Amino acid sequence: MGRLTDKVAIITGAASGMGLAGAQIFAKEGAKVVMTDVTEDALERESAALKETGASVLALRLDVADDQNWTEVVEKTVAEFGKIDILVNNAGVHKPLGVLDTTEDDWNFVMNINAKGVWLGMKAVIPHLQKAGGGSIVNVSSIAAFLGGLQSDGGGMAYSASKGAVRSVSKHAAQAFAGDNIRVNTIHPGPIYTGLAKATGITKEQMGEVYGAGTPIPPHVGDPEDIGYGMLYLASDESKFVTGEELVIDGGSITH
Structure with a gap:
């Protein structure tokens, strides 16, 4: 308990799945959690349930591919909690289509949310982490950033491309902002x-x-x-000397 006491964290895609699990764990460890998602009904339901436990939670609709929407979420977060310490870019989509089956619209849809959304999130939050004297960014990629094929990406070519982009841009940001004590790391889930x-x-x-x-x-x-x-480890001060790294959580999938 208390591994994130007094920390303020924004988590995208927090209405379900890995993002919701992260929000629940962060709240249990003392963080003030800003849960964001485009699925408003689920977001309201899950954030209300978390508030009932006594957690400090703010639920905000966020289209991660919308620059202005990011600005609004960051402003509301700072107005509510006074600062930002942690960003978890978790929101993502998938299309199980290969190279020849993917349309331009499919490609743009997946890349806008999975890759552009991560960039816009960092762009919006990093100035506030700089003001706070540092912080942690956790970008959720995938083992699809390393591998191709059904076992890693569900047959989604654009998904693999987007997660590879997340891996690369995270390393760039880790180098660029290390001097500001801002850490940027990636998580690479396998089948969940x-x-x-x-x-x-x-x-x-x-x-x-x-x-x-x-x-x-x-x-x-x-x-x-x-x-x-x-997410908790990379967001906490326990990983204060860790940046630009890749945490693979895949049950051993990439050992092949």
Whole structure:
């Protein structure tokens, strides 16, 4: 308890899955959490549930591909909590389409949210981290940034490209702002059983069977909390000498 006491964190894609797990863990560890998402009903429901635990939570709609929307969220965060210490760029989308099947609209949709959204988030938040004397940025990439194919990216070419972009831009930002005591690291999840997977009707056991050959650790898929605890480490002062690094949480998938 208390690993993020008095820290203010913005988390994108926080209405479900890995972002929600991160918000819940951050709040438990003492952070003031700004939960953002485009799915407003789920965002309101989950943020209200978290507030009932006594957590300090602000729920704001955010389209991560909208520069002005980022400005509004940052301004409201500072007005409510006085500062920003942590940014977790988690929001993402996926299209299971290959090189020949992907349309220009598909490409733009995925890249705008997964890659452009990360850049806009850092651009909006970094000046406030500089004012605070430092902070932590955690960008959620994927093992698809390292690998290609169904086991890593669900067959999504644009998804792989976008996550590779997140990996690269994070290293650039880590170098550029290290002197401001701003750390920038990436998390690379493997197969995770999120609410989106559950909504398709597949069970965790069935998903494990799909990924079993490529993910050594049983049950062959992870839980959102596995990523949430990775976010916690990189956001906390425990990783104060860690920047530009890649935390792979994949049950051993890329050992192949």
